[in-house]
Ligand SMILES: Nc1ncnc2c1ncn2[C@@H]1O[C@H](COP(=O)(O)OP(=O)(O)O)[C@@H](O)[C@H]1O
């Protein structure tokens with residue numbers, strides 16, 4: 001199965017504000033697409049590796065994206081780089097593979113050559129032949145790793161925590177996106193802004209949603225991700241929300257988010273048979 005979309009769709013989940021729900025969204029979007037039979041690759045380029053350890057046991061990861069983008073010294077003393085596919089692992093979820101991160105990737109923020117930021121684009125270009133979706137989880141800062149992800153993507157999604165000043169820093173992100181668009185890629189599109197960690201009981205959350213809706217117009221997702229502790233506990237047992245707590249708010253909200261995402265991409269979902277219309 002898989003590969004019903006002629007060229008896999010790469011998208012970045014980004015917001016350099018930490019705690020905005022990027023990793024939770026990247027993991028449950030990827031798992032949600034995989035559940036619908038889309039062959040999905042989750043690429044973790046955050047050195048904190050939270051998405052990686054959500055779905056993989058650390059002990060099985062011998063090759064990671066640090067070995068791909070930074071290179072390493074072989075036993076014979078030669079400097080080498082692993083090809084991207086060597087850092088890809090199957091997860092326990094059918095149709096979901098993961099390109100593993102490692103703390104060493106943080107070095108890339110300091111030493112990367114501007115010509116190297118294109119490397120992920122080339123890797124993703126190849127992966128698009130294999131996968132229907134490539135979802136990239138990014139670090140909580142602006143820098144070369146985020147540039148790499150955006151450059152490799154056709155779309156980006158901004159998760160925004162329902163909190164005071166929800167848009168703090170979003171203008172800096174806009175600047176980064178503008179730069180990537182101008183220099184490299186005209187076609188990088190915002191798929192939507194997603195409000196996360198929403199608590200219906202607080203006024204602040206309602207105000208945060210209004211601010212996001214006013215700012216992003218129809219790019220604001222109608223789906224809102226409510227606060228749900230099951231979303232916090234699922235990664236600890238290497239599960240997505242759909243296995244961990246299928247009847248929770250978290251599972252309901254992320255399923256709706258996956259459907260809305262497919263709708264925005266004009267990919268029709270008809271029960272379990274999926275028709276790509278673009
Ligand atoms: N909808 C939610 N309800 C409750 N907790 C959440 C929700 N979304 C994320 N969290 C928790 O908030 C913290 C930050 O979320 P995370 O997805 O890691 O954000 P980021 O990747 O942007 O730093 C994590 O502990 C996560 O489990």
Ligand SMILES: [Mg+2]
Pocket residue numbers: 022023024046050138
């Ligand atoms: Mg994260």
